[in-house]
Amino acid sequence: MTSPPEQIISTEELEAYRPRQAAGFSPSRIVLAKGSNTTATRRHLTENICEAYREAKVIEDFGTPHNRVNLEQSDPLLLSEAGKRTLVLAEHKSAVRHSTEERNSCPNFWHFSPYGLCPYGCAYCYLAGTQGVRFSPTVKIFLNLPEILAEVDRVARQLGEPTAFYLGKLQDGLALDPITGYSRQIIPFFAAHPTARLTMLTKSEDVGNLIDLDHRGHAILSWTVNPTEVIKAFETNTPTLEKRIEAMQPAAEAGYPIRAVVMPIIPISGWERLYQEFLTDLLSRVPLQRITLGSICSYPQAMRLTERKLGRDNPISVQLDQSRMSDGRARFPQALRQDVYQGLLQTIRRQDADVEIGLCLEEPSMFDSLDMGQNMGRCNCVL
Numbered sequence: 001m002t003s004p005p006e007q008i009i010s011t012e013e014l015e016a017y018r019p020r021q022a023a024g025f026s027p028s029r030i031v032l033a034k035g036s037n038t039t040a041t042r043r044h045l046t047e048n049i050c051e052a053y054r055e056a057k058v059i060e061d062f063g064t065p066h067n068r069v070n071l072e073q074s075d076p077l078l079l080s081e082a083g084k085r086t087l088v089l090a091e092h093k094s095a096v097r098h099s100t101e102e103r104n105s106c107p108n109f110w111h112f113s114p115y116g117l118c119p120y121g122c123a124y125c126y127l128a129g130t131q132g133v134r135f136s137p138t139v140k141i142f143l144n145l146p147e148i149l150a151e152v153d154r155v156a157r158q159l160g161e162p163t164a165f166y167l168g169k170l171q172d173g174l175a176l177d178p179i180t181g182y183s184r185q186i187i188p189f190f191a192a193h194p195t196a197r198l199t200m201l202t203k204s205e206d207v208g209n210l211i212d213l214d215h216r217g218h219a220i221l222s223w224t225v226n227p228t229e230v231i232k233a234f235e236t237n238t239p240t241l242e243k244r245i246e247a248m249q250p251a252a253e254a255g256y257p258i259r260a261v262v263m264p265i266i267p268i269s270g271w272e273r274l275y276q277e278f279l280t281d282l283l284s285r286v287p288l289q290r291i292t293l294g295s296i297c298s299y300p301q302a303m304r305l306t307e308r309k310l311g312r313d314n315p316i317s318v319q320l321d322q323s324r325m326s327d328g329r330a331r332f333p334q335a336l337r338q339d340v341y342q343g344l345l346q347t348i349r350r351q352d353a354d355v356e357i358g359l360c361l362e363e364p365s366m367f368d369s370l371d372m373g374q375n376m377g378r379c380n381c382v383l
């Protein structure tokens with residue numbers, strides 16, 4: 001039988017957390033949307049967060065759901081910029097979901113959303129084109145964490161076997177953690193759970209809340225990484241590669257299983273040397289359990305925003321095969337992807353013969369051509 005939400009985590013500890021501002025995030029307004037004022041705990045969290053961002057204008061909009069907050073911009077680029085300056089506090093009633101990938105190699109997986117989107121400004125952001133974000137691309141914190149974890153518990157007990165729940169599909173998994181301290185509830189929840197396991201994906205440099213927790217190996221932490229040149233060109237307002245590595249190292253020392261996701265690999269000029277040096281450095285400094293490689297996989301809506309940010313002759317657009325593949329996403333041509341993967345695989349294997357290697361959102365034929373058929377379905381989102 002599922003425990004009531006208040007027993008899943010300690011609401012006293014949740015309320016007692018003192019928010020810190022998140023690096024690179026300074027919202028000019030905080031919208032208190034639907035569900036942000038309906039329990040004492042949510043009102044408490046709202047007060048604490050507003051206190052941490054005293055310079056932001058607070059707008060009460062209790063009747064509006066999190067995904068309908070009107071930013072009063074019709075231009076997609078201005079809308080996106082306004083969204084990154086707007087923090088929405090709300091509830092999310094369907095925050096635990098099963099993915100619905102078809103016609104590519106990805107296994108479907110469970111994911112959950114205590115946050116929506118993130119404060120970062122990646123020019124390739126695939127979320128820009130998704131249904132839930134298109135109208136209102138704000139940065140969201142969902143205040144109903146006890147209910148979200150209760151639902152994870154319910155699903156996990158029904159499944160009855162070790163199952164990964166992914167935090168990082170529709171958001172950055174850790175970027176807002178200094179504000180909420182949610183990791184201090186989420187990681188102990190998974191540590192104590194008989195079958196639910198956490199996989200989390202981030203670009204964050206801030207692991208301050210995680211290091212002293214007793215995670216019992218039930219939380220896998222993954223960082224998205226790329227060479228510095230790619231980060232500088234395509235990942236505005238994100239932590240540097242060095243800062244990400246410096247976050248991975250103490251997390252590894254604290255015993256967390258650590259993974260890396262090299263995605264999207266962007267073959268800019270000189271990519272062979274850049275990726276070789278970057279991977280050699282990464283693998284020599286961080287003990288990785290698994291590394292997942294992935295290319296650009298973009299929907300038209302997201303690509304339009306990418307081109308507004310970078311211009312139409314940017315290194316992604318000029319190399320992209322505009323004919324979308326069977327899953328609706330556009331990618332680089334097969335031969336280029338294969339060439340790039342082969343180069344990266346050689347470097348990884350030279351440096352570490354044992355690290356597991358996966359490919360993200362690829363076609364089964366790509367696994368065959370790289371002689372990686374046995375690796376299919378062993379990627380970042382799953383155990």
Ligand code: SF4
Nearest residue numbers: 118120121122125172
């Ligand atoms: S970190 Fe992820 S969600 Fe955030 S802007 Fe970059 S790609 Fe988008």
